[in-house]
Amino acid sequence: MPDKKDRFKMLLKEKGLKVTTQRVDILEALEMRPDKHLTAEEIYEIVKEKNPDIGLATVYRTIQLLAELNLIDKLNLGDGYVRYEIGNMDEEKKAHHHHHLICLSCGNVLTFQGDLLDNLENQIQKSMGFEVVDHEVKMYGYCKDCAAERKKE
Ligand SMILES: [Zn+2]
Ligand SMILES: [Zn+2]
Numbered sequence: 001m002p003d004k005k006d007r008f009k010m011l012l013k014e015k016g017l018k019v020t021t022q023r024v025d026i027l028e029a030l031e032m033r034p035d036k037h038l039t040a041e042e043i044y045e046i047v048k049e050k051n052p053d054i055g056l057a058t059v060y061r062t063i064q065l066l067a068e069l070n071l072i073d074k075l076n077l078g079d080g081y082v083r084y085e086i087g088n089m090d091e092e093k094k095a096h097h098h099h100h101l102i103c104l105s106c107g108n109v110l111t112f113q114g115d116l117l118d119n120l121e122n123q124i125q126k127s128m129g130f131e132v133v134d135h136e137v138k139m140y141g142y143c144k145d146c147a148a149e150r151k152k153e
């Protein structure tokens, strides 16, 4: 398996960016926590452990840049924070990794792997002539624990 770091370095080069430690570190921080949906501040805390000299402003700027190039995805999960996750780095595959399930009671965000929307996309293409290239799904409801709690009440 190619080293993750090397892959990030290649991607940055492909996008015409200089390879810098903070860029690689931010990608790595997100890659290692695919289900965490980190805020910029949380990313900063993680990256700072390895690079004590890094500033929050640099982290913000780097995140913006990486998001513009789709190396990371910006998320709004309805809790008032802007969150980030690693983007789909595989250009061949359709940009996709998981769907978000948001608990209205405890606020937890669960992820659902797998995609059952191919049919819907085909239908849209057929009936509207609209070529779908990506989608984002947020399901609102109650997680298992909260659903059980609610039944008790
Ligand atoms: Zn996610
Ligand atoms: Zn819950």
Ligand SMILES: [Zn+2]
Binding pocket: 096, 098, 099, 114, 115, 116, 117, 135, 137
């Ligand atoms: Zn999907």
